[in-house]
Amino acid sequence: MKRLIRESAAIVEVEMIKLVRDPTEIISRAVQPVLWLVVFGQVLAQVRGIHTGQLSYLAFITPGILAQSVLFSAIFYGIAVIWERDLGVVHKLLVSPARRISLVFGKAVAAGFRGILQAVVIYLVALVMHVSLRLEPLAIFAVLAGVMLGSGIFATFSLIIACIVKTRERFMGIGQLLTMPMFFASNAIYPLDIMPGWLRVVAQINPLTYLIDALRGLMISGGESVHGYAVDFSVMLAVFIALLSIAVRLYPTLAE
Amino acid sequence: MNTAASGNFAIKTSELTRRFGNLTAADGIELRIPYGEIFGLLGANGAGKSTLIKMLTTLLSPTSGSAEVGGFDIIKSPGEVRRRIGYVSQLVSADGALTGYENLRLSAKLYGLPAPERSERIASALEFMGLADTAHRLVKTYSGGMIRRLELAQAMLHRPAILFLDEPTIGLDPVARRMVWDRLLNLRRDYGMTVLITTHDMEEAETLSDELAILHEGRISVVGKPAELRAGLGAEATMDDVFIHYAGGLIHESGTFSEVARNRRTAHRLG
Numbered sequence: 001m002k003r004l005i006r007e008s009a010a011i012v013e014v015e016m017i018k019l020v021r022d023p024t025e026i027i028s029r030a031v032q033p034v035l036w037l038v039v040f041g042q043v044l045a046q047v048r049g050i051h052t053g054q055l056s057y058l059a060f061i062t063p064g065i066l067a068q069s070v071l072f073s074a075i076f077y078g079i080a081v082i083w084e085r086d087l088g089v090v091h092k093l094l095v096s097p098a099r100r101i102s103l104v105f106g107k108a109v110a111a112g113f114r115g116i117l118q119a120v121v122i123y124l125v126a127l128v129m130h131v132s133l134r135l136e137p138l139a140i141f142a143v144l145a146g147v148m149l150g151s152g153i154f155a156t157f158s159l160i161i162a163c164i165v166k167t168r169e170r171f172m173g174i175g176q177l178l179t180m181p182m183f184f185a186s187n188a189i190y191p192l193d194i195m196p197g198w199l200r201v202v203a204q205i206n207p208l209t210y211l212i213d214a215l216r217g218l219m220i221s222g223g224e225s226v227h228g229y230a231v232d233f234s235v236m237l238a239v240f241i242a243l244l245s246i247a248v249r250l251y252p253t254l255a256e
Numbered sequence: 257m258n259t260a261a262s263g264n265f266a267i268k269t270s271e272l273t274r275r276f277g278n279l280t281a282a283d284g285i286e287l288r289i290p291y292g293e294i295f296g297l298l299g300a301n302g303a304g305k306s307t308l309i310k311m312l313t314t315l316l317s318p319t320s321g322s323a324e325v326g327g328f329d330i331i332k333s334p335g336e337v338r339r340r341i342g343y344v345s346q347l348v349s350a351d352g353a354l355t356g357y358e359n360l361r362l363s364a365k366l367y368g369l370p371a372p373e374r375s376e377r378i379a380s381a382l383e384f385m386g387l388a389d390t391a392h393r394l395v396k397t398y399s400g401g402m403i404r405r406l407e408l409a410q411a412m413l414h415r416p417a418i419l420f421l422d423e424p425t426i427g428l429d430p431v432a433r434r435m436v437w438d439r440l441l442n443l444r445r446d447y448g449m450t451v452l453i454t455t456h457d458m459e460e461a462e463t464l465s466d467e468l469a470i471l472h473e474g475r476i477s478v479v480g481k482p483a484e485l486r487a488g489l490g491a492e493a494t495m496d497d498v499f500i501h502y503a504g505g506l507i508h509e510s511g512t513f514s515e516v517a518r519n520r521r522t523a524h525r526l527g
Contacts, residue, residue: 092349
């Protein structure tokens, strides 16, 4: 365990140094969620076409937009991995005695920290727009834990795709193909109970749904988790462990 | 440096073979490389050099056969093999977005160097490679020769018994190439490292190698000392003649699109 932490921390440190040195990615990735909240959220709130219980529509979609931001940011992690492969960085890492799980886990944790930066942006925008947020330290801590876990899931999923497709061009196509359906087949911008039956089934096996469900209860005053936090976090943890075990097996194939 | 390995050879292969579908990239390779030797591996593009290095560095599993590196089986004990080797890829593996020092610190952590030793080892490696003054500059501002020396510093940081260098001077100008050679010879002199180097450069092969092998279509055509191989073809024979004789003749052209593209990309990044 000590070795896993040391090796993963080395990977995370490098990713964070690069992020701090060139924060343009964080800034550019903040634009889209802000637009969703400020434009889409406000307009749909006026229409009042979607029943969201006690919550205003803007409050309802705020966790959804945070989860979307996490998804969109993490799902393109695979591009960076393919780029590292083309540069020979992956080969260098794989020839080191560092365990494969450390290399993959380190990437997932680094994605988690990027997700936390996205969460900070969404919190600030939501506060400006008078969304009633829960600001108790424990709730915020749990949100950050959920964001870390969600980022880890989607970054690891992205890494698996990268290991399979191996080229940036193919990845771009598949990345686009996956993100929007995952977003719309979730409870991000409408509740599960207004979905048609088939879409509700898809949403129930979509890990994004569980992240949003947890965030809705933890972020928003008066919000609640439909499935319960234990179910939400258990599902996410199980998915993460399953994806991690697949990624650990596939990651070395990038250097073949 | 760790040389506590079984047997007398740093690298020992037996019938080592790798197939990709119908293509046999490495075909029954038999190699014996003693400790402390600089061993050159020559061959045209697609001859199987990189495949062989990838198998020996545990990046690629063999289809059949076996190999021991540093006394450990590459299939049964890949972790032990990795502890005993350093590797400089044909590609440019130093991270341009980090400084030279940060690149080395990453390697030090991944190789498990104890924290109290890290700074001293990094400083020593930077000094050895002539990069002490530029350690805190971003690597993307380095020249091609400096990048290659940094990669050598990363590969030697943990004092491996065996260094694998896959075309380390590709894309470098003659001055930078000479500097890399000097450092390589110093590594062997000061640390007794065994070096397996692949190259297309006949001057490099002759200058550095105690012994070399020429690969052709996945098989070893010949193994010997450079001078003996030249003498075997006549008094006037050059290393180019040796290469042409054993690597498939003048008109043989090989190398896939991706190999050519990779070489050009590496040369472009270092140039």
